[in-house]
Amino acid sequence: MKYFWTLFAGFLVGVALALTGLYFNPLTQRPGPLPGSEDSMFTYASPLTSELVFAHGNLSRLPSYPSGIPDLWEGTINKSALSVVLLRGADGTAAIASRVSYPSEDTELLRNGVLLTDDWVVSLPGQGSLFINSQSNWWPFLKEMLIPVWYFGRPWPGPSEYAPTVGPAQGVWAFVNGATGRFAGLTGTAAERYAVQEFDDQVGPRQALTEIYWRLTEPVDTVATVAEAP
Amino acid sequence: MLKVTFISGIFFGLAAVVSGAGFYPWIDHERLESQTQVVPNGGRSEVFFIRLPVDRIASLGTESFGLGAAAFPAALALPESLGTEPMQIDHFKVRDTGGNVIGVASRHTVDLPDSTAVTWSLSFPSRGALWLVGRIDPAGLDSAMAGMGYEPGEAWSGELDLLVGDPQSPAGEVLGGTSEFSKLIGSFTERWHITGIGDAGELRGTIELATTTFLAQ
Numbered sequence: 001m002k003y004f005w006t007l008f009a010g011f012l013v014g015v016a017l018a019l020t021g022l023y024f025n026p027l028t029q030r031p032g033p034l035p036g037s038e039d040s041m042f043t044y045a046s047p048l049t050s051e052l053v054f055a056h057g058n059l060s061r062l063p064s065y066p067s068g069i070p071d072l073w074e075g076t077i078n079k080s081a082l083s084v085v086l087l088r089g090a091d092g093t094a095a096i097a098s099r100v101s102y103p104s105e106d107t108e109l110l111r112n113g114v115l116l117t118d119d120w121v122v123s124l125p126g127q128g129s130l131f132i133n134s135q136s137n138w139w140p141f142l143k144e145m146l147i148p149v150w151y152f153g154r155p156w157p158g159p160s161e162y163a164p165t166v167g168p169a170q171g172v173w174a175f176v177n178g179a180t181g182r183f184a185g186l187t188g189t190a191a192e193r194y195a196v197q198e199f200d201d202q203v204g205p206r207q208a209l210t211e212i213y214w215r216l217t218e219p220v221d222t223v224a225t226v227a228e229a230p
Numbered sequence: 231m232l233k234v235t236f237i238s239g240i241f242f243g244l245a246a247v248v249s250g251a252g253f254y255p256w257i258d259h260e261r262l263e264s265q266t267q268v269v270p271n272g273g274r275s276e277v278f279f280i281r282l283p284v285d286r287i288a289s290l291g292t293e294s295f296g297l298g299a300a301a302f303p304a305a306l307a308l309p310e311s312l313g314t315e316p317m318q319i320d321h322f323k324v325r326d327t328g329g330n331v332i333g334v335a336s337r338h339t340v341d342l343p344d345s346t347a348v349t350w351s352l353s354f355p356s357r358g359a360l361w362l363v364g365r366i367d368p369a370g371l372d373s374a375m376a377g378m379g380y381e382p383g384e385a386w387s388g389e390l391d392l393l394v395g396d397p398q399s400p401a402g403e404v405l406g407g408t409s410e411f412s413k414l415i416g417s418f419t420e421r422w423h424i425t426g427i428g429d430a431g432e433l434r435g436t437i438e439l440a441t442t443t444f445l446a447q
Binding site for chain 2: 006022068069070080086088104117179
C-alpha cells in the first residue's frame with residue numbers, strides 16, 4: 001500500500017508539472033499575423049455584440065439575438081454559432097458578412113491550441129462576394145480572460161488585444177477565395193485582430209473592436225490553391 | 231525503491247496529461263452518413279434540402295428582391311450604411327435527403343452591373359464548407375407566382391416548381407470549399423418548390439440544392 005500511495009503522489013506531481021507546462025506552452029500561444037500596409041481592412045463590433053444577428057446552439061450563456069431567432073439546437077450543429085456583422089472600411093466602404101463558427105477538430109493543447117473554424121461569406125453591395133476560411137486559436141483568450149473571469153470570478157485584467165488567426169494557409173493566414181463580381185477568380189489571405197475593451201462576467205466581451213484584413217492576389221485556380229492547404 | 235516508485239509516478243502523470251492534451255479528440259462533431267451517390271460518368275452527386283419556413287434562421291435584404299426578401303425575424307433590416315444597392319442575405323439550416331439537419335447555410339445575393347449573383351456557403355461542422363456560386367433572375371420568383379395567381383399581400387397555397395437561376399444557364403458552379411470539399415469542382419442547381427405563402431409573406435416549401443462534383447485534377 002505504501003508503494004501505491006507513493007506512486008499516486010508521484011502521479012499527481014507529474015500531472016501538475018504537465019499541466020503547468022501546458023499552461024505556459026509557447027506553441028499554443030503564437031500570435032497571428034498583423035495587417036500590412038497593402039491590406040484591405042475592415043472593422044466590426046464583436047461578433048457577440050454586433051448589431052445584426054447572433055445565433056448558437058443554446059449551449060452558451062451568451063444571448064442570441066434578435067428576438068425570435070431560432071437556436072441551432074440539432075446535434076450536428078449545436079456547437080456552431082452564426083453571426084452576421086456589418087464591416088466598415090476606413091474609406092467608408094461598407095460590407096456585410098455572414099460567419100459560421102464551430103470548434104475545430106484539430107484542437108489539441110500540445111501544438112495547436114483551442115481552435116475555432118470560421119466560414120465567412122462577405123458581400124460588398126454592387127461589387128460581389130468572397131469566401132474566407134480561417135482557423136483561430138482562442139487558447140490565449142480563454143487562459144487570460146474567459147476562464148479566470150467567468151469561471152473563477154476573478155476581476156477582469158483590463159483591455160487586451162488578440163491576433164488569433166493561425167491558419168489554414170501556411171499555418172498563419174486564413175484563406176480568401178473570390179466568389180462573384182470583382183472578386184471572382186481571386187485568391188488571397190486574411191487575418192483578424194481583436195481589441196477587447198470591456199468584459200462582462202455574464203456576457204463576455206461586451207465591447208470589442210475587431211479588425212479583419214485581407215490581401216487578394218493574382219487570379220489562380222481556386223481549387224488547386226485550397227487543396228494545397230496543409 | 232520508494233524513490234523509484236515516486237519518479238515512475240511522475241512519469242506516468244506527465245505521460246497521461248501529455249497524451250490527453252495531444253491525442254484525445256477534444257472536438258468530435260456528430261456526423262451522419264453522407265447521402266452521396268456515384269453518377270454514371272464519374273464524380274458524385276449530393277442533394278441538400280431546406281424546408282421553409284422551419285429552417286430559416288435569419289434573412290434580411292432590400293425590398294427589390296420581392297417575395298424572397300421577407301425579413302426574418304421581422305425586425306431585422308440591412309444597415310443603412312450598406313446603401314441602396316439590391317442585396318439579400320439569408321441563413322438556413324441544411325438537411326440531407328433523409329431530412330436530418332446537417333449544417334448551416336449562408337446565401338448572399340448581390341446585384342452586379344451585368345447580373346445578379348448568388349453565393350452559397352454550406353457549413354457542415356464535421357465535413358467542412360461547400361462553396362457554390364451562380365446567377366439568378368431576381369424577378370423570377372415573383373413573376374412565376376404572379377403566373378400562378380398570387381396577389382401580393384394575400385395568402386396563397388398551391389404548387390410551384392421553380393428552377394432558380396439565369397434562364398440562359400440555370401446551373402451554377404461548385405467552387406470547392408474546405409476540408410473534404412477542398413478538392414471538388416462541379417455544378418449545382420437550385421430549385422424552389424413553393425407550396426404556399428402566408429399572410430405575412432413567408433414562403434412555405436422546399437429549396438433543393440443538387441450538386442454534382444468531381445475531384446479537381
